[in-house]
Amino acid sequence: MSTNFVVSLAKSIVDDCLHITAKDNVSINLYPHNLSLAEEIADECFRKGADVMMSLYTDKFLSSLYDHLSEGSLRQPSAYCRSLTETSTAEIFMSGTYDPSILRKIDPKKLAADSVGETKAHLPLSKERRIRTLNIGLAIVTKPRARSYGFDYEKWNGMMLAATSVDYGKLTEMGRRLREKLRDARHFAITGPGQTNLSFDISGRKWYLSDGVVDHEDIENEDLDDGLPAGSLVAAPLEDSAEGRITFNAGTPVMGRLSKGLQLRFRAGRVVSFKGNASTAAVKRMWEAGAGDKDRIGYFGIGFNPKAEAGYTVNNVANGVVSIGIGGNEFIRGKNKPGVFVLDSIVGATVKADGRTVVQKGKIVSA
Numbered sequence: 001m002s003t004n005f006v007v008s009l010a011k012s013i014v015d016d017c018l019h020i021t022a023k024d025n026v027s028i029n030l031y032p033h034n035l036s037l038a039e040e041i042a043d044e045c046f047r048k049g050a051d052v053m054m055s056l057y058t059d060k061f062l063s064s065l066y067d068h069l070s071e072g073s074l075r076q077p078s079a080y081c082r083s084l085t086e087t088s089t090a091e092i093f094m095s096g097t098y099d100p101s102i103l104r105k106i107d108p109k110k111l112a113a114d115s116v117g118e119t120k121a122h123l124p125l126s127k128e129r130r131i132r133t134l135n136i137g138l139a140i141v142t143k144p145r146a147r148s149y150g151f152d153y154e155k156w157n158g159m160m161l162a163a164t165s166v167d168y169g170k171l172t173e174m175g176r177r178l179r180e181k182l183r184d185a186r187h188f189a190i191t192g193p194g195q196t197n198l199s200f201d202i203s204g205r206k207w208y209l210s211d212g213v214v215d216h217e218d219i220e221n222e223d224l225d226d227g228l229p230a231g232s233l234v235a236a237p238l239e240d241s242a243e244g245r246i247t248f249n250a251g252t253p254v255m256g257r258l259s260k261g262l263q264l265r266f267r268a269g270r271v272v273s274f275k276g277n278a279s280t281a282a283v284k285r286m287w288e289a290g291a292g293d294k295d296r297i298g299y300f301g302i303g304f305n306p307k308a309e310a311g312y313t314v315n316n317v318a319n320g321v322v323s324i325g326i327g328g329n330e331f332i333r334g335k336n337k338p339g340v341f342v343l344d345s346i347v348g349a350t351v352k353a354d355g356r357t358v359v360q361k362g363k364i365v366s367a
Contacts, residue, residue, distance in 0.1 A: 001037070001138070001161070009138075009164070009228075010040035014048065016168065017213055017226070018090050018132050022049030027088040029055045034094040034139045041092060053084065059097045066106045066114075074113040077121035085125045090132045096140030101148050103256035108282070111255070112290035112340045115328075119338040123330055127222065132214040135227035137314055138164055149258040156312050163229035163308040163317070171231055172211040174304050178233050178364065179207050185353035188237075188300065190322060192349030192361075194247025198266065198324070200297060201241035208234045208332050210317065225331065231305025231317040236334030240269035242297040246324055250315040250345035255282045262344055264326070271295040271326055283342060292328045292339020299325025299332065299343060302351065304364060315345035320362040322349045 001009075014020045026045050030038040042052045066074075084091070097103065126133065138160050146153035186203040190196060208223045212230030243266055251260040262280045265273035271294075274284055287294055301316055301323040308318040316323045323345040328338035351359040358365055 003036075005161070006037050006040050010037060010044050013041055013092065013134060013136075013228070014044035017134055017228070018092075019215065020045050020048050020050050020090060024048070024050040024089045025053070025087055026050050026090045026092065027053045027055060027084050028092045028094070029057065030094040031057050031059075031096065031098055031139070033098050033142060034136075037136070037139075038094060053088075055084070057095075059099055059102055062097060063102055063105075066110050069110075071109055071113040074110055075116045077117050081118070081121035082125070085122050085129070085131065088131055089129075091126075091134075093133070093135045094139035095135070096145075098142050099144035099148070100253070100256040101144070104282070106255070108255070108286040109289040111286055115341065116291055116339055119328060119330070123338070126224065130219055130222070130224060132219070133225045134214065135225075137227060137229055140313060145253075148256055149253050151312060159307070159309050159312060160229065160314070163231075163305050163314060166229070166231075166305060166307050168212045168230070171305065172209075172213065175209045175211050175231070175233055178302065178304060178358075179209055181358065182207060182233070182353055185356075187354055189352045190246065190324075190346070190349050192247075192322075192346055193249050194263065194346075196246045196346060196349060198242065198244040198246045200237040200243070200266075200269075200300065202235050202237050202300065205235045205237070206333055210234065222333070229305055229308050229314050229317050231308060231319070232301045232303045232323075234299065234301040234332055236329045236332045237297050237300050238269070239293070239296045239298065239335055242266035242269045246346060248324075248344035248346050250310045250318075250321060250347050251312075252315060252344050253313055255286060257282055259283050259344070264324075266297060269297050287327075287340055287342055290327065290340025291337075293336035294327045294340045294342075296326060296336045297324065298327050298329030298334050298336045298341065299323065301325075302359060302364070310345065310347045316343065318345075318347075320359055320364050321345050321347055322351060322359065
């Protein structure tokens with residue numbers, strides 16, 4: 001990222017995305033390769049009169065955490081993480097190792113245990129205190145990560161810069177139009193590649209809009225988490241409603257590998273078959289080791305960012321891409337118990353809401 005882009009992005013994060021003021025306590029979580037952006041964000045926060053805490057992680061720090069702490073210890077909320085949640089009014093996450101290949105060596109049971117501990121440390125209190133949260137997707141764009149996943153680094157980086165630099169006013173308008181179209185819809189059906197034929201119900205569930213901005217309306221709606229690049233509409237299906245099969249084909253990075261081809265079968269909302277290939281084996285191990293309602297459908301989303309592309313790290317916001325998640329879903333007001341959460345995406349799907357076509361073979365249908 002050029003210096004001018006970093007300065008401009010930092011200003012946009014502070015002014016437009018999170019609306020930081022002198023009343024805020026801002027925590028910035030980062031890895032060393034994100035330092036220049038973190039420093040510029042801190043500078044912009046200080047200009048507003050806000051207090052700032054920078055929390056640095058490293059690949060070695062993460063490896064040591066999982067090497068030495070037991071599953072029982074990881075399952076408990078970190079005192080430091082909890083204290084930041086008790087103090088912060090806004091949190092910025094530039095999370096992601098410099099070299100994700102280290103994740104391949106971590107025991108999936110420990111990853112699953114840590115997921116439980118992190119949820120306890122952050123989620124309930126974040127909701128209660130209405131902490132605005134922003135995840136920065138550009139933070140994980142590194143050359144070692146590109147090598148691990150088989151990405152063309154320059155193409156990936158260019159796409160992420162473009163998807164992050166969209167007109168967020170127009171993006172918000174797109175998302176609101178899609179939300180209005182789906183507001184009262186109940187029954188959803190997804191068909192597509194890999195004999196995908198999945199149905200579920202979203203009656204009475206709230207839709208959450210990711211448009212890159214956490215404003216007063218979002219706070220009132222308890223829609224407190226967002227990210228850059230943004231561009232998705234998300235809801236929690238009724239947890240006992242999913243029936244059928246879905247085959248994910250987008251390619252999703254998990255535990256230092258690119259997973260592609262995962263197949264799930266649902267009956268009465270529960271996963272009754274979790275199949276894949278060599279690339280999905282690590283995902284299955286993590287899922288099997290996890291706790292909570294890991295076998296329940298928990299997430300449905302449609303992406304609408306016109307510059308985001310599937311097959312990299314932002315499948316969930318890529319235009320016309322459909323995402324399904326299973327497991328803990330309290331973050332979107334679902335009822336699944338916290339624990340492991342698996343999210344994957346399908347390109348080229350058709351979505352119908354109460355019989356009306358919303359997405360046709362990967363393209364959002366205009367109103």
